[in-house]
Amino acid sequence: GAVVSQHPSRVICKSGTSVKIECRSLDFQATTMFWYRQFPKQSLMLMATSNEGSKATYEQGVEKDKFLINHASLTLSTLTVTSAHPEDSSFYICSAGVWDQPQHFGDGTRLSIL
Amino acid sequence: SQKIEQNSEALNIQEGKTATLTCNYTNYSPAYLQWYRQDPGRGPVFLLLIRENEKEKRKERLKVTFDTTLKQSLFHITASQPADSATYLCALGSRGFKTIFGAGTRLFVKA
Numbered sequence: 001g002a003v004v005s006q007h008p009s010r011v012i013c014k015s016g017t018s019v020k021i022e023c024r025s026l027d028f029q030a031t032t033m034f035w036y037r038q039f040p041k042q043s044l045m046l047m048a049t050s051n052e053g054s055k056a057t058y059e060q061g062v063e064k065d066k067f068l069i070n071h072a073s074l075t076l077s078t079l080t081v082t083s084a085h086p087e088d089s090s091f092y093i094c095s096a097g098v099w100d101q102p103q104h105f106g107d108g109t110r111l112s113i114l
Numbered sequence: 115s116q117k118i119e120q121n122s123e124a125l126n127i128q129e130g131k132t133a134t135l136t137c138n139y140t141n142y143s144p145a146y147l148q149w150y151r152q153d154p155g156r157g158p159v160f161l162l163l164i165r166e167n168e169k170e171k172r173k174e175r176l177k178v179t180f181d182t183t184l185k186q187s188l189f190h191i192t193a194s195q196p197a198d199s200a201t202y203l204c205a206l207g208s209r210g211f212k213t214i215f216g217a218g219t220r221l222f223v224k225a
Contacts, residue, residue: 041122041218043203043217044203059212093158099210100145100209103150103158103160105150107155110155
């Protein structure tokens with residue numbers, strides 16, 4: 001089946017650091033990828049939709065200058081958390097898929113900002 | 115606003131029994147509904163998709179029902195096993211709208 005690889009799986013860094021998370025579709029081309037944030041015991045909250053070759057679409061309340069998304073190829077989307085602070089600590093997950101088909105998720109990145 | 119409700123209380127059942135999880139929604143007319151499994155520290159894994167014109171879908175020990183009148187889906191795992199212990203998420207989708215996820219129900223299957 002379709003595989004999505006997300007890297008790194010865990011990041012611990014100091015406040016003020018920028019962190020880049022990669023999401024790759026290994027065996028299919030993904031024109032659209034999604035970035036989610038998940039807090040403990042809560043649902044996946046969509047942050048943005050990443051479109052290959054064009055600007056990402058951000059959900060209301062998500063700062064686009066804070067969470068930079070780049071989707072330069074059909075197999076790679078990146079999320080950069082700029083100048084991260086403790087409140088940005090969370091579990092970030094990417095997925096790929098079209099609207100009426102199953103979403104294929106990466107294994108997530110646990111981000112801890114000290 | 116659109117809302118999905120799943121039992122926030124964990125479901126504890128004995129091995130071999132049938133687990134039934136509920137997903138209710140409001141202010142939404144989904145074209146389809148999906149169920150995912152999520153293990154701690156991992157991304158969700160797709161299990162089943164059922165469309166608005168379908169009443170029931172089965173896959174091995176899994177069964178999903180979809181009642182658009184009640185705005186409810188039931189997810190059944192028959193002959194449950196300890197390995198089925200996980201969090202199960204339901205998700206709703208429709209053309210032109212983002213997929214929205216419930217918070218999930220934690221299932222514990224005791225040997």
